[in-house]
Amino acid sequence: MNRLKDATSPYLLQHADNPVEWFEWGEDAFAEAARRNVPLLISVGYSACHWCHVMAHESFEDEGTAALMNEHFVNVKVDREERPDVDAVYMAATQAMTGQGGWPMTVFATPGGHPFYTGTYFPRPQFQRLLAGVSNAWNGDREAVLEQSSKIVEALNERSALPSGPLPTPDTLARAVQSLSRSFDQVRGGFGGAPKFPPSMALEFLLRYGAAAEPRTGAEGGEPEDRREPGAGAGAGAGAPTATAMAGRTLEAMARGGIYDQLGGGFARYSVDADWVVPHFEKMLYDNALLLRVYAHWWRLTGSALGRRVALETADWLLAEMRTPEGGFASALDADSEGVEGKFYAWTPEEIHEVLGEEDGAWAVALYEVTGTFEHGTSVLQLLSDPDDAERSARVRAELLAARAHRVRPGRDDKVVAAWNGLAIAALAETGALFDRPDLVEAARAAAVLLDGSHMDGDRLLRTSRDGRAGANAGVLEDYADLAEGLLTLYGVTGEVRWFHRAGALLETVLDRFADGSGGFFDTADDAERLFQRPQDPTDNATPSGQFAAAGALLSYAALTGSARHREAAEAALGTVTVLADKHARFAGWGLAVAQAAVSGPVEAAIVGPLDDPATSALHRTALLSPAPGLVVALGEPGSAEVPLLEGRGLLDGAPAAYVCRGFTCRMPVTTPAGLRAELAS
Template sequence: MNQLSQETSPYLLQHANNPVHWKAWNEDSLAEAKEKNKLIIISIGYSACHWCHVMEHESFEDQQVADVMNAHFVNIKVDREERPDVDAVYMKAIQIMIGRGGWPLNVVTLPDGRPIWGGTYFRKQEWMQTLGQLQQIYQSAPEKMMEYAEKLHQGIQSIGIVPNENKETPIDQEQITSLVEKWEAHFDWDFGGMASAPKFMMPNNYHFLLRFAYQKKDNQLLEFVNITLTRMAFGGVFDTVDGGFSRYSVDNKWHVPHFEKMLYDNGQLVSLYSDAYKLTGNPLYKEIIEKTLSFVERELLNPEGGFYCALDADSLNAENHLEEGAFYVWKIPQLKMIIGDDFELFSQVFNINTFGLWEDGNYVLIQNQSLDEIAKQNTIAVSTLEKKKKTWEQKLYIEREKRSKPRLDDKCLTSWNAIMLKGFVDAYKALEEPKYLELALQNAHFIIKNLWSIDGNLFHNYKNKKSTINGYLEDYGWVIAGFINLYEVTFEEKWLLDAKQLTDYSLEHFYDEKLGFFAFTSNLDKALITSHHETEDNVIPASNSVMGKNLFQLGLYFENSHYEKVAERMLQNILPRISHPSVYSNWLDLALNYSEKNKELAVCGEKALEYCSKINSLYLPNVILAGTQKVSGLPFLKDRFVAGQTLFYVCQNKTCQTPSNDFQKIVSDLI
């Protein structure tokens, strides 16, 4: 057993019994490398990563490999979810070296942490051979390595730096239109998403495109977004039996997923489907929301109100071996036995045919027709088919629960919890199900109690009643966003005041005045080999774009010109550099806030909450909502409460219309 046995991360604990003398990323491990003048192997992964498990089994569990690693290297294992700062730095290095990245991420560095070689997954012999060569070079010609390390280090430092040009230029709405037109060339009109494989859901892309289509009244673009959301919901990437989405699809039709289920995907997708349901009323979207939140509550909610991180891609198969997707796939004899006389109809719905076949006789359930279409083909009522589908899924669920479940990553991460909190609030807005708000509030109190210290900082992680890692910008950004969202459905100003407190802390400890962006790590933390300013939106939007949207909204609520200026300046620096809009979709969403369509609405009066629910059930992405049932000290609401009346104030560009008590007129003005 190595030093990882002392850690709480499920990923690190998976490696605790490897013969490799793994250490965790900490000052002692890094100091040992310098003291002994040894190269460092930094191996980064996460608990639900399939190829991380494969490399562990092939190499890190092998004594021959361990002997090579232990003899000549200081070996450090990193959970990328616990240490996204470390992962980001070495991911930049890999992208420079080999032009791509992924996990497992394996890097060899000098004793000071500067990288000299790396890649992703390696087979045993290649891994051993390369390590041997690197050690030989380090002994015979260390100056060559140091020269290369310095050049690479300079390259890493330059990646992602956006020059702060201090241009106070108007936000060009036409540029956004041009970027969307350029983006459309890559749309897959058959299956939705981008015309490539593998396919990631990228919920923020469709959050933006949905809003853009709505505001521009672009019905063709709206159709594309709905095709995408429908195909994702029909695909094997969505677990129709138990709810929840897997991380991505390996093919172009959303059929066969990499089977891990991540909290951050499901939180964002619930928010996306909630917005889409508000706009379309599509019952399929409601089903997706309800099933996903049921899955999250059942499988990922801890007793304290926090959310666990993930379910693994791998699970034990019938032969008791770990196998990717073993928990989720079906063979025809099993299905016939479970479904019985309805098997032929079931096969039509879920494509137990060549379209739905994966490999080795395994089927991943996928739809390519609506229940309406299949009901017509079989001359049965849609309601009858809907009932049958629910019955089939219940039978499959009962049978599947007898299998060995995927392993659970039972740590809690602050940012991911806040993403899921926001998902529950957005679902509450769309469906008005009180339980969703209850769970969101429960999670918010969990964050405040366990992840927000008396010194004002957030922690990043929580497990076994311990938080050990200082929070990153992503933690602040998403918690602030979650608290703002709670305010929008409760009108409790406590949530805005908490959000403001965290924002002020972020400005003090993360904001880089010179660059005009927020650093990913606090200025109280020990510096890595380079700083990281996250500006590109990925599967999770960039922490800077999340903060930009928070600052925009809080600037309005608190009439804080500094918040507004920081948000606008970031956006002004980003927009001229956008060539691939899919990588900046959250920034583009922020840019839409500066269009003539954007408005603010204040609801003041005893019935404010009643109207709040009605407003939140509408798709109004261009409206910032505030309200109160009493006299308020919030600057945006100051002097707007009149006893005995419920008044609506519509504002734009800091100018408000005459207050009205006509709700229907107000709604028509906003839509």
């Protein structure tokens, strides 16, 4: 019997009609494996995973393969997005045993859950042979299998945690920039070769470093001025490029390449080539939330017109494509439609001519580089330079987008993940404030309301919900940390103190339930389900590591409260950054970004005045426009005391005032945007 029909995960529901007798992860599966005395076959994937679909079609929908699986194994299907802890421990085993990892992940384990053979995607003939071979080994030489499993688990548990060093210094951060420059692709942008993933966290660090340590390239003394981007080598000069130049070249290359949806907005998961042309087509919430914030910060630092455009298009895409009826944001869009990867996004010249006519069609084919770069003579669209005729470009884009709307759309995984919604809340709140888009701020607020309601169980956070109904899976470290980051950002934009208080409560749980006793954090709480290993990975992956995300939120909260406890916890968690900075900076981007904020203070801006006073709004906006790394903003009415940074701060001669502080030591208050800019610049 397939037991997935009542699952809440869209990924599990994709397998509910398989002839495989799937179990969800849980005690029922372990008990059944023990009763039958057969191994577990644990298959881990996610809804937008192309090769997960391929293996499902080839093997899990095949009656013969399913019969082998059902006869010899208890089969468990896991949504890695719902259970990142389960994914993490088995991915560690897979990487240790095979030297690589990925999804779908295929794990054979004892009835107790201890792995003894692992892999990723297997074509059906190979998979059938593997099923027979593993079953024969289990039945014919079980002692050897169990010994292998014991050695694997012992080796994984004996792996020493990543050593920790002192708090990073300015010299540590400079060495990290040098490390990144050694793998920087000056021609194409990005780091290393194909495949290329959006290096969102490293880009955030480079922008923060550029703001702190390099000459400003934006408009001094006012708001950033939109300007056309320079050429590919701009800012590099002779020798190594600057941090700002590396970030800018990469952001430009991604925005102009096929990895970015030139019609509808939003970024694909990664580029299979080094030129950012051919994407792996799924679109993930976390990528787009992180990139939205980075593009907005790029504009804030440099005045990039491209940064502004892409930030706003990505924000609009999030609201149009990813927002759920309850106000949250869905996890992902699939790579496939009609069983073909990328079919929704790719075009032939003939299709473009059919939509636009000959004259506009020829112009659009040239503009978007429709030269058969993908499969079957199709192309993804690129925009390697801005068109000379902006009005014509807007009209052509709108017509192509309208025509594309009639195609079969990729599927959407509409579960709401707390961590990724936290990233979206931060990005939308900041982008809305920077570009005067109150609808974006309202979208961030609505997501926060959903999470503050549906995802809270007392003081504990639940990881997922769907249709407004929370799942049973406990939040992991990244959920608490990313949501706290998002709520602190939302408070800084709106002045609504409830978000400050909720963030503080989440961080209390982080300190009480996740600390490892050595300055770091486990990825699961101390009362979470016991796996064969308690996951703990301080390095970034597709999203900021839970440890670095916690450090960032703790640092911001300390800056708003003056809490030495939170500051010390943040600094202790950043010790691994010092170890990673020289050779592995790409895997510590968020930690480096937080470390840059810590080295810089961070700067604290307290804005005091009636919230409906234009003078208060002008000071508030000036503060938010500052690129000071990790800047925290407290906003409140005169006499506000709930946020400690505001306590004792009042109007100046009856006028709204701004106080610029570091470590709760404040300079004289100012009452004008120009005065505040000067204080922030100093």
